[in-house]
Amino acid sequence: QSALTQPPSASGSPGESATISCTGTSSDIGGYNYVSWYQQHPGKAPKLMIYEVTKRPSGVPDRFSGSKSGNRASLTVSGLQAEDEADYYCFSYTDSNNLVFGGGTKLTVL
Amino acid sequence: VQLVQSGGGVVQTGRSLRLSCAASGFTFSNYAMHWVRQTPGKGLEWVALISFDGGNKYYADSVKGRFTVSRDNSKNTVFLQMNSLRPDDTALYYCASGAGVAAALPYWGQGALVTVSS
Numbered sequence: 001q002s003a004l005t006q007p008p009s010a011s012g013s014p015g016e017s018a019t020i021s022c023t024g025t026s027s028d029i030g031g032y033n034y035v036s037w038y039q040q041h042p043g044k045a046p047k048l049m050i051y052e053v054t055k056r057p058s059g060v061p062d063r064f065s066g067s068k069s070g071n072r073a074s075l076t077v078s079g080l081q082a083e084d085e086a087d088y089y090c091f092s093y094t095d096s097n098n099l100v101f102g103g104g105t106k107l108t109v110l
Numbered sequence: 111v112q113l114v115q116s117g118g119g120v121v122q123t124g125r126s127l128r129l130s131c132a133a134s135g136f137t138f139s140n141y142a143m144h145w146v147r148q149t150p151g152k153g154l155e156w157v158a159l160i161s162f163d164g165g166n167k168y169y170a171d172s173v174k175g176r177f178t179v180s181r182d183n184s185k186n187t188v189f190l191q192m193n194s195l196r197p198d199d200t201a202l203y204y205c206a207s208g209a210g211v212a213a214a215l216p217y218w219g220q221g222a223l224v225t226v227s228s
Contacts, residue, residue: 001171003153036214038154045204045221046146046154051214089154093212097159097168099144104153 004102011108012080020105022073022090030071034093037075085109111135118222129190131205138186147201195226
């Protein structure tokens with residue numbers, strides 16, 4: 001159950017876009033369309049932003065989008081706003097009914 | 111929707127602790143329930159999962175054989191029994207709900223801090 005690989009940091013200026021990658025294997029990201037993304041502000045519980053690779057829960061701005069290619073998933077935040085500054089985690093279902101998070105990426109809005 | 115956690119605290123190495131998570135605002139018996147932990151200043155780690163009816167339980171390798179997840183659908187509550195605790199189990203523990211075993215987690219508790227002292 002190795003953690004999915006995310007870059008430790010990402011950044012962008014207000015109004016620009018930022019993309020966070022999440023790399024796994026054929027046993028997790030590559031094998032299933034059960035990738036989700038969570039936003040976490042300091043001292044708060046994680047918040048679901050994307051589920052099943054590309055779907056947005058009600059209330060999540062359409063500035064947030066998800067995609068997947070092979071063993072790599074990505075979260076793109078367009079039109080960056082100050083409140084988007086947070087930690088982001090990917091999460092995937094894996095073989096044998098296990099689940100695994102990525103190591104997390106700190107997104108900084110410059 | 112609310113998930114209200116209780117049961118955190120400070121415990122010595124080797125001892126046990128039980129966390130509870132009481133749900134309201136949704137049909138608890140239709141949802142799988144997860145436990146996720148976060149070491150202070152670090153990332154999230156999936157810990158355990160129990161299916162909607164309690165018939166299936168899955169654990170991370172790091173807790174397998176020491177932690178047990180259970181649920182009482184009549185009381186809308188899920189539990190995490192933690193035995194043989196170690197200092198590296200020190201973390202903020204969250205309960206979270208999902209529509210199925212592989213589903214995402216839209217609802218989260220407030221977290222319960224568990225500190226294991228050596």
